[in-house]
Amino acid sequence: MANRFGLRDNARMSLPPGFLDELRNRLSLGQVVGRKVIWDTRKSNQGKGDLWAPCPFHQEKTASFHVDDRKGYYYCFGCHAKGDAITFVRETENVDFMEAVKILAGEAGMTVPERDPRAQEKADARTVLVDVMEQAVQYHRLQLQTGAAAEARDYLERRGLSAEAQARWEIGFAPAHGGVLEQLTGKGVDQKLIIDAGLAAESDRGSGLYNRFRDRIMFPIRDARGRAIGFGGRAMDPNHPAKYYNSPETPLFDKGRSLFNHGPAREAAGKGKPLVVAEGYMDVIALSEAGFTATVAPLGTAITEDQLRLMWRMAPEPIIALDGDTAGLRAAMRVIDIALPLLEAGQSLRFALMPEGLDPDDLIKTQGAGAMQQLLDQAIPMVQLLWRRETEGKTFDSPERKAALDKALREKIKLIADPSIRNHYGQAIKDMRWTLFSNRKAAPVRKQRGAWQPRQDAWKRDVSPVATSRSSALASGATDQDHLREAVILATMITAPAVAPEFETALEQLDSRDPMHRDLQACLLRHLGADDLRDAIISDLGEAPLEKLLAQNHVRISPAIRRGGDAEIARLCLAEEFAKLTTRRGQAREIEDAVEDLSGIADEGLTWRLAEASKAVDQAGRGDDDDSAEYAVGENGALMKKDEQSAFDQLLEQIGFAKGDERPKS
Template identity: 85%
Template sequence: MSLPPGFLDELRNRLSLGQVVGRKVMWDTRKSNQGKGDLWAPCPFHQEKTASFHVDDQKGYYYCFGCHAKGDAISFVRETENVDFMEAVKILASEAGMTVPERDPQAQQKADQRAVLTDVMEQAVKWHRLQLQTGAASEARDYLERRGLSAEAQTRWEIGFAPAKGGVLASLTGKGVKQDDVIAAGLAAESDRGGAPYDRFRGRIMFPIRDARGRAIGFGGRAMDPNHPAKYYNSPETALFDKGRSLFNHGPAREAAGKGKPLIVAEGYMDVIALAEAGFTATVAPLGTAITEDQLRLLWRIAPEPIIALDGDTAGLRAAMRLIDIALPLLEAGKSLRFALMPEGQDPDDLLKTQGAGAMQKLLDQAIPMVALLWRRETEGKVFDSPERKAALDKALRDKIKLIADPSIRTHYGQAIKDMRWALFSNAKPGPRKGPQRAWNGRQEAWKRDVSPVATSKNSALGTGAAAEDHLREGVILATMIAAPAVAAEFETALEQLECRDPLHQELQNLILRHLGADDLRAVILGELGETPLEKLMSQSHVAISPAIRRPGDAEIARLCLTEEFAKLMARRGHAREIEDAVEDLTGVVDEGLTWRLAQASAALDKAGRGDNEDRAEYVIGENGARMKKDEQNAFDQLLDQIGFAKGTERPKS
């Protein structure tokens, strides 16, 4: 059965030979360099103990230095599965998500036609090269010289020129090439008005486009007329040229990347040439369009983490942002993108001319991961000063992360977003991670000095009793969240708003918020802080007897416990704040608004505290029916006396 032209090329491009072979062999990890696609294993075709079987994953070929077996993915499947050619193609097509075309009786004819068109394109490359040396191309030569391209560089890149008159169509047909073949190669076009065919490229500098195997498949033409509406113009889609599945400088860049050069993706032909001439030889560019899914797969076949170096203008940034949405669903372990952001208003060629290769290398070294650019896209220029805006940001980021198919990558993206979100919204920025023991040693003295917030409440009349109880409630909340991470995520907003007054509690609060969603939150915290801080938390008496801690697997108990503890803590602190605000507002005259505020705060505190199982004898009933602890009532009375209530004046009811 004959296959349509290009089908096998597409099949090989979509598959990783390393993955195909990896099902049959065990890679030698000491000898292999998986990041570069340089893989070694004992040969599956003959018995041996040493790793003499080599796979070049970037080029898609294998070779055994022992038995001399060699081939590509199709031949490997044929030999190892003992199937014929078409069966091997069907197996691989199924893995690649491709449908094997039906029998094509004209397949050989099409293959022959492609060979003819390839020859036509090679003749066109040579003809355009000759035209660059003519008098009509003097302006083009001056332009290339101003752009810093020497005659040697122009030869290396086979740069040519298409004159405004007397173009390639007349030249090739004059040498016996069929007019239809020139048109089929995309070099000429039929007139819409019924006239004679005309040259597609006129008055342009010509850049040949070659496929991964080095065959000329198209051209990119740069207009010499600065007012021309199409500055760059590419060959149309032909039997040879599919611009959405091609890359400029594909073959040389693949070879350079195999030798360790970083794969760079620039925006246009001149950027690629400038970078390659400066030593960044593994540079490619899409062909006049935004990067497509197929081009992205081609890039990952060359290198696992290409660096996108688009122009530092609005259009370049928009292109980078659009690429995120294309790449997210395609991400795999070890395959991602990094972004080197050019200075504003500059492209790689400008940067090289003004600051040199060192500046470019520095930008490449500082290339940011895709998750950082995703965060920048969703937050830059925006203000998150309300719960609604924060919620909108959360939703936008969640929707993007859901696009990632790989569950492991999705989890890591979620964690990275949590870290950045915490850094944006928290006053206490998370610092660099330290080893457990070192982290504990660095914090131990501070925690010893302030085991309980009671010591810091000397200026508050309610400090001795209420602050100690707040400390215990904080401990129960944090311990419950660590014991029930699945439930903890439901209380993220409440935890963010919690003002922990104990340094240990603050540290645990930060870690819980940063790692919400982790399957084993306790293990993560142990890895960050070691065992001592958790032991310190769990040893608190109020924590140890909490039902949620005594029955750690019961999600419903954990949920009820957190609901109750947050309600009590928020109500008590709201009560204290009302008293503080009232003291500040008091000007010597007691008005109804002040007494109403204090009464409402007491009522809220009473409502939240009705679930306590403590001895009722410790409580007193205020004139409005609200319950308060005796020490709180005494402190409350003392405070009112201190702020000047004379005997006989109606006082706020507790």
């Protein structure tokens, strides 16, 4: 038996029907051929699957070898070689048909089934079933023109489908009484074939056969090759429990591996149309009639892995356009969980969420195709919808809630198999996390003299009605120390990248006062965990900020920098600097709050509170060598104030450094 490429191969006939179609659907011919050729980038259009290269089968310098990745065929205009992925592997690897199938099946993650001696018989049976389905399509189309279908025609007209559109989509009608079973048996079609095609079934009550589709508008479902494989039927009775009903699983129809409008959408996507994934038949028809011809829909189920692979064969970034109700959002979230493990470079999803209460058909009818186009243009990447799912409607006002968010997002990102994509998702999540929590820190507007600024910039304001020149000078001295500590923290995290992620939460809460420090802080949070943290920072900010930071004297003499590479010294240094900075700023905030409360008449309590806070900042401003402060000797041998030692121990405990652990001397 000769195949469609002129090859005679008995092995082909021994494989189960549909296996080779599934294998071709899962594979990208461009990827298979790309291992053997170098694409001509000037002539190729990879976005459309239109690829050109010098032919691997004969010596040439010009790119006359053409691959149509969407249709899965190649052809050389020089030597006239042609075929599909199986043919290409056979010719280039010098293997037989079954060996080529095994090679490709391994790449596609499929298991080659045992040879079936009845495979050809089954293939012939499938051909017969396709013919039965085509007869059913024509029968239902004729029934739509009868008097019994008047209500169905009125419904389609109300939905905006003209007679021409109904003909284009081959829409039909299954009458309430009689039907395709009687029609086909009257033409001599075996009843078993009608059952196998999913058009009729045996009654559980023993009353014989009955038509599966009754009193329904019928939408034919065709595979990528245009063969009728099933039906979707919409009930005319508004109270029917099953508004839409699909063909059952048959030798032709596997609803988890099929898409409505697959063939026409693939062709339109190949011409540059964006691939849109809608929820149902009418949405696909409405979108296509409005000009969005590369539109498909799953068949009565949530989108499956196999359907995603089919979509990615048509376009690298399908747009999921689901209804704007709760069910539509839940469906979008389910798609994310299915898609994450399957992501590859250049292969993802975007989401266009309809306005609440509207589906694509409603939107086009009420606001026009332009409104739909605008939604598609604004479709968001999958990572943003993942973030929205984990954060929308939730508050993160405690470390425990933040930790729960981190855990949930980490678990999802772990599902991504590709390490590069996993890394980029992690960075995108860090960016959004930084934005969320940094925005949350802005204080509410308070009634005060002068213009309001965010709370973290309060040190810039001159709002103290009782501030003396001495207290201002002390505050200035403390601020200088804050700047030094910030610099040491940032430099240590950059030079000790293995330790830095342990202090992510502390870094996130750091209110950097220096613009350069803020840039480095944000950059660090984006790239914590990167393979080369220093290179990532230089790539974002250039070399100047890093050189300026590391050139400062107080940074160079820090034990963590002098003894670079010692993770424990770096860990202790970071814990100590964060502890001292947090303590000092907590005291400074006491002054800030007290001053803000002095908008009325000061009482003795407020005056005492302000004096005590000023004394604390006074001590902080004198530096660590002042003997008048209360000190404790830390386990690392450094002098620390008792409140700083407490903060230091708490921070070490948070990062899992037990109190009894041996701590090296700095």
